Amino acid sequence: MDEIAALPAHHIGKAACTDCHDTEAAKLSSDLHTGLSCEVCHGPGYQHMDDPEKYKLNKPGTREFCGKCHDLNPARRTEVIHQIDIKTHNIERADCIDCHNPHAVWEMKD
């Protein structure tokens, strides 16, 4: 039991991320994605916390990635999650982050 308890934690949690990235955390708290942990999108941050220069985290924003939550699916309840058809929605732009800021979703880019 002690060996299992001594294993290192890979997900560091929102509070640890906020220590350095307070501007991004404040922006995230200001909008719809407020309940999300940073590591949902950026992945586990334990290596990045030890050596931020060497280990960089993911910055996803493609249609496929955002579609994991937001693509139309009859099993998703509309009152729980905002859904769009990632194949047809605003297809002139390639990625979701070309228009949306993931930390403040309705802050649109030009």
Add this chain to the structure above:
Amino acid sequence: MVVGAAVKPFQAMLFAANEPEKSKPWYAIGIDIEKCIGCGSCARACKAENDVPKEPFFFRSWVEQYTIKNDGTLAVQSPNGGIDSFVQTVPEAEIFKSFFVPKMCNHCAKSPCVQVCPVGATYESPEGIVLVDEKYCIGCRYCIQACPYGCRYLHPEKQTADKCTLCYHRLKKGLNPACFDVCPTGARIYGDLHDMNSPLHKFLKEHSTQVLKPQLNTGSKLFYNGLSSEVR
């Protein structure tokens, strides 16, 4: 009779093989199927947190999509354990109802896997979490066959049984289990059954919950809200 009535909402407690120590927490899990969006964040986080082998058939935590068609037939899919989310394969006109079911170890109070282990490598911690001692496990796979929920696998490198530990290493550090931390909709809840103020108690009181395969009397401590009878 009075005692039975007092613990009636928690079948796990009623049938517990080992009487839990009141001084220690006794963990249980709640999953709200109505809130799950099948994004697979839990499955991805679990693999990253616990160094689960990357091959698509080793999972400690995974998601299944159930689709009940208009003709009453059932379609179940879990591509790669739902780790890359889901694409509905049944045409929308044929769907009666569709939903996601996240699955993980039920941390049963009367675990079949604990009972069959010939060397006592699988055990229940005082917190009610079912764990495997890698030093004692001989890799005989009895527990993998005995688990009615399919929650165990043989680790290809260690050649020992591996399973969800409810992120025991994180709980001991005061952190939430990884899958609970990353769930974007809050569909997952865990808590201490001994603590009447825990969010789990609120969840159990506010919802009509069910466990998987209640007829097996495993004392499952994974309570689902909105579980259809079609789920196996």
